[in-house]
Amino acid sequence: MSQVFSPERALDAYHYSHLPKGELISHIERLRREKNAVILAHNYQVGEIQDLADFTGDSLGLSLEASRTDAEMIVFCGVNFMAESAKILNPEKRVLLPHIGAGCSLADSITPESLDDWKARYPGHKVVTYINSSAEVKAESYICCTSANAVSVVRSLRTDKILFTPDRNLGRWVAAQVPEKEIAIYDGVCPTHDVLRGASLERTRDAYPEAIVIAHPECRQDVVELAHEVCSTTGMIAAVAKYPRARTFIIATEHGMIHQLKLRYPDKEFVPADGCIGCRLHCPYMKVTGLQDVYLALEDERFEIELDEEVIARARLALERMMAVPRDH
Numbered sequence: 526m527s528q529v530f531s532p533e534r535a536l537d538a539y540h541y542s543h544l545p546k547g548e549l550i551s552h553i554e555r556l557r558r559e560k561n562a563v564i565l566a567h568n569y570q571v572g573e574i575q576d577l578a579d580f581t582g583d584s585l586g587l588s589l590e591a592s593r594t595d596a597e598m599i600v601f602c603g604v605n606f607m608a609e610s611a612k613i614l615n616p617e618k619r620v621l622l623p624h625i626g627a628g629c630s631l632a633d634s635i636t637p638e639s640l641d642d643w644k645a646r647y648p649g650h651k652v653v654t655y656i657n658s659s660a661e662v663k664a665e666s667y668i669c670c671t672s673a674n675a676v677s678v679v680r681s682l683r684t685d686k687i688l689f690t691p692d693r694n695l696g697r698w699v700a701a702q703v704p705e706k707e708i709a710i711y712d713g714v715c716p717t718h719d720v721l722r723g724a725s726l727e728r729t730r731d732a733y734p735e736a737i738v739i740a741h742p743e744c745r746q747d748v749v750e751l752a753h754e755v756c757s758t759t760g761m762i763a764a765v766a767k768y769p770r771a772r773t774f775i776i777a778t779e780h781g782m783i784h785q786l787k788l789r790y791p792d793k794e795f796v797p798a799d800g801c802i803g804c805r806l807h808c809p810y811m812k813v814t815g816l817q818d819v820y821l822a823l824e825d826e827r828f829e830i831e832l833d834e835e836v837i838a839r840a841r842l843a844l845e846r847m848m849a850v851p852r853d854h
């Protein structure tokens with residue numbers, strides 16, 4: 526990223542966070558027009574950021590929106606690896622991540638060096654890397670996947686020997702769908718999903734016995750086994766439509782998703798799987814970005830994603846191989 530963190534502007538962020546919301550939004554609207562910017566927001570962002578965005582979705586969907594837009598500047602409200610993916614697919618565009626602290630524990634659990642160690646342990650295995658990874662790790666991988674296409678990506682490979690990185694819950698779930706392949710699985714997790722236990726979901730289900738349970742494949746096995754549907758955040762939007770008679774849905778993923786589901790299905794009830802809005806299924810990194818950060822990103826044109834050209838070229842190959850494979854759902 527080109528700009529270093531400046532304590533003065535941190536104070537500005539604090540100052541602007543106290544402006545009336547309507548005033549901040551009108552500053553953002555003006556700057557968005559003046560600078561020909563598009564605002565993208567992940568399904569896990571806070572509600573007011575999702576409401577402000579030109580597009581909401583998962584990281585791949587948003588990166589594809591970034592490719593389609595004529596805007597000169599992309600403000601990516603999500604976490605670092607997502608903004609990097611948008612940059613890899615759109616190297617000629619300026620991509621801004623509004624909050625410099627928007628990282629990802631799962632992406633941080635793997636480095637090019639640790640990936641090298643795993644490759645040495647599993648010679649001859651093709652590396653399939655989840656999109657929640659740095660550009661450098663993608664560049665060292667054969668192909669990427671998202672939670673919306675992981676099964677199809679693994680099936681599409683001619684080889685039977687796969688090294689799946691970095692999420693062990695997603696890897697285990699994919700391995701169960703594709704038992705014919707030998708899949709070695711790296712040891713990372715998303716702490717927000719991994720914290721949820723089957724026992725906690727069972728308690729929520731006891732309170733809503735008629736509810737349909739939809740879980741993200743980053744959840745542990747005891748959670749996924751209790752779910753009617755296991756899918757990505759985009760898949761969750763489609764999954765609700767499969768149950769027109771159901772009124773209540775228990776959602777096992779980061780709770781920002783519930784905002785998006787309520788917007789799409791105002792007549793349905795969505796309950797977080799831990800039974801407690803924002804208690805545990807809450808990614809601290811997804812929640813750091815506020816309206817004041819979007820305003821300052823546009824005003825100061827910060828924090829711009831900058832990547833090495835060679836890394837972009839190699840990571841892009843892994844992403845493009847993935848994009849040639851149709852989504853699972």
Ligand code: CIZ
Nearest residue numbers: 583584585671672757758
């Ligand atoms: O690909 C994404 O955006 C992630 C990390 C999750 C999902 O299911 O949308």
